[in-house]
Amino acid sequence: MVHGRFLISPAESRERFLPNKQNWHECHKTARVTVGLGVQKGSGALSEKKSSGDWVGSSRRGDMPGGDTMGCVIPASQALWLGRKEERKQEASECLAGQMEKAAPDAQHLADMWQEPGGETPMGSIAENLLKAQEIALNDPRVPEQLKNYLQKALLVALGLDPYLVAMATSKRKVSPAHGSRDAGGTKARVKPLQEDTSGCLNGKLIKQNDKMAPSHIFRMFIHLIRARKILLIGKLKGYSILAIAEELPDDGKIFACAEVPYLGVNSQEAFDYSSDGEKISMRVGPIADTLEALHAEDEHFDIVFIDADQRNAVNYYSFVMDNHLLRMDGVICVENTLMKGQVYLENISEENVLAVRKLNAVINSDPRVEQIILPVQSGLSVIRRIPVPPDAVIESKVLIRDDVFWGYNKNRILDRLRLDDKVAYVTGGGQGIGRAFAHALGEAGAKVAVVDLVLAKAEAVVCELNLKGIKSIALAADVSKPEDVQRIVDTIVARWGTIDIACNNAGINMNSASEDTSLEEWDKTFNVNLRGLFLCCQAAGRIMLNQGYGKIINTASMASLIVPHPQKQLAYNASKAGVVKLTQTLGTEWIDRGVKVNCISPGIVDTPLIHSPELQPLVQRWLADIPAARLARVTDLQAAVVYLASEASDYMTGHNLVIEGGQSLW
Incomplete structure (x- = not known):
């Protein structure tokens, strides 16, 4: 039984449905079963060939709710008996409801779930045997009460209902700007129950508990899901597992594997040398703290960070990764061994490694920057991501021409x-407003x-904001009208x-x-910043870009060009911005023709704090009357434009003045 699903043993399925040994071996090799939650009755997930006794499963789209599920090949010994008799189902329901009534408020819900087919796994077999043992214990007055309690706790773990898993599965939280990995600051978390199947199945892919390659299966799935390119491994992982992960990465992908001492065997190293994917793997041997410091100094950034919890300083490694932004904004941290083969559940345990893992789980759970969930596969796998939620997925259209x-x-x-x-970017005037x-x-x-600004404190404030998002950034002070700056x-x-x-x-x-x-001083000051300073920046950055054969320059002009x-009068400003366009x-x-594209953005009147000054506030209604969009521009209206002009998507655009003014220049 797993998550309330009643299963039969491999021996029983063999005895009931496979009349001869030959059919048993054939079916063991070829049966296909759709694995997942909530298979619809009569959906065709399994069908019986009565003539031969073989059981054939289906992985057709539409067999599962939603019509899009993943099929996987498993031995027929683990196929679910869909044809079990009604009395067997009733017996299962009564057993679960009776034994779980006091322990779990949703026991009846689980009993109802028993009526639906599921898939047998090692965890399911454990749960079934625990139920039998508990039934015997409850009916035997000689069994100590303490033993009954331990059986009940073990059953809850097998069902995925253990309070420890629920408590460690955090949901969205309100994030305070001031936070740290060591101090939750009283942040309240809403707890959600663990929804994943405790069977060792991830997204429908069956992972056998005794499969030594199972971690790499899971990791490869994560790589695919988040389209990872750069991965950091902290702690030991089998050489062949590392290579399997590398195979999932794109050609420019990279794995940095950190370990205190060399641990790869001769066979693993030979596999690395033989495989072209071995070039993606960089082994960093030595004190892990020093390696992380070096990666931070190199400004490395990772899509996925894997940490083995079964090491002394795992808490420090997690904190360093988060505090120093080694994880990308939408990256994922995966922590192995977070259940320590079930030892974290035990009371009054004094083993140092187990206590360290408990501490790590608690630190992550109290970190308001992230949410985590612990999957009870292998020895426990925690999946951690930053808050907020990553960007929305893209819906693709079907086309015929494959170009x-x-x-x-x-x-x-x-x-x-x-x-x-x-990519490396700078923004002048970056301490406020549009910048x-x-x-x-x-x-x-x-x-x-x-972030470059005349006032360093303003640049530093923006850098602080970027750091909270996990964005690599530095603050610099400069007067752009001065060549030396x-x-x-x-x-x-x-x-x-x-x-x-x-x-x-x-x-x-x-x-x-x-x-x-307009005084000459005002004219010169305006042109020194708006045109002279912009020319100096274009020239200095352009030399770097021309030398490397690629670069993007985006200048801020104005609708005033x-x-x-x-009705405001601003001769010097208008003339300087016209100069920016030219x-x-x-x-x-x-x-x-040397790979450097130069474009500019001309915003309309932008709603910044300056607009709300006593001098300009009376003009707002007059401006609005001249704007077809009937509102002032927001700084966020300009963000997509600067990303587009900075990206390869605009490689064919140059010398363009991209006007974003709500139609004002057309009236």
Whole structure:
């Protein structure tokens, strides 16, 4: 029995349904069974060939609720007997309801679930035998009460109803900006029951409990689900399992395997050397804390981090990964051995390793940055992800022509082409307003971001925000009108991250005055920042990009380059932004044949704190009357544009002025 499903033993299934030995062996080899929860009665999941006694399962789409399930091949010895008699089902229901009434409030629900077919697993056999043992114990007055209690606890574990699993399965929580992995800060968590099958099945794929390769099966499934490219392994994993994981990675994928001492055998090393996938594996031997520090210094970022809980400093490794952003924003941490073969359930245990695993589970559960669930497969597998939920999935359309449109350019689907993974970007004027929004957008798309601002404290505040999302970022102070400041920030970024792929030149100022009253000082100050500073940034970053043969430059212009906004008077600003557009067009045509694309974005009137100043607030209603969209632009209206212009998806665009103004320039 597993999750309330009654099973028959392999011996019984053999005796009842396979009349001869030959049929038994044939069926053992070929039977196909759909494994999962809630198989519909009469769905065809199993059918009987009465003439031969063989049982044949089906993995047809539609056999399961939702019409889309995964079939897997298992021996017929583990096939479910769908034709069991009504009295057997009734006996099962009464047994479960009677024994579980006091222990679990949802016993009747489980009893009802017994009426539906399931799939036999080692855990199911354990649960069935525990039920039999408990029945004997309850009917024998000589059995000590303590033994009965232990049988009940063991049964709860086998059913997946143990309070420890439920308590450690965290759901969404309210996240406070101030948090740490060691102090939950009183954050309240809503607890959800464990929904996964305790049988050792993950997403319908049967994992036999004694299968030594089972961890790699699970890990490969995670790699596929989150499209991982870079993986960190902390602790021991069989060499062949590492290679199996590497095989699932794309050609540019990488595994960093960290261990205190060498542990790969000769056979594993030979397999690495023989396989082309072995090139994806980097073994890091030595103190793991030092290895993690080195990876942090190298600014490595991982899609999946695997940690073996059965090691002394597992808590420290988890904390380091989270605190230093080694895990990508939408990455996953998998922790093995979190149940220590069931030892974490035991009371009054003093073994150091078990206590350490309990502590690790508690630390993760109290970390408000993540949610976790513990799967009782193998010795326990915790799956941990950051909050919030990853982006929505893409729904694909069916097409017939299998070209780049069908497969995606360079085998990358459109959203993948918008990714900026491992790209290096900077944003000037990044401490507030549009620049802050650009920094967040580029970081969320995968880039490392240098936030540049005249005021360092503003840049640091934005970097703090990015760090909370797990985005690699640094804060730099600079006056872009000074050549030495511009060169310094470029040199600093290249020294830190090796290159610059994306230059977002956004710094600008606006000093409103009537044309006849505009002083030369005001004119020069406006042009020094808006045009001179932008030119200096384009030139310094452009040299890096031209040398490497690729780069994206995005300049912030303005709707004022197209029309004369009114009623405010801003001659110097309008003229400087018109200059930005012409500079962008010139550089865009000069540099595209050397791999550097230069474009600009012209926002309309953007709703920033400046707009709500006493000087400008009276003008808002006048502006709204001139905007077909009937509202001011939000900084978030511009984020997708900067990601597009920074990505490979815009490689054929250069010298373009992308206007985002709600239609204002058309009236």
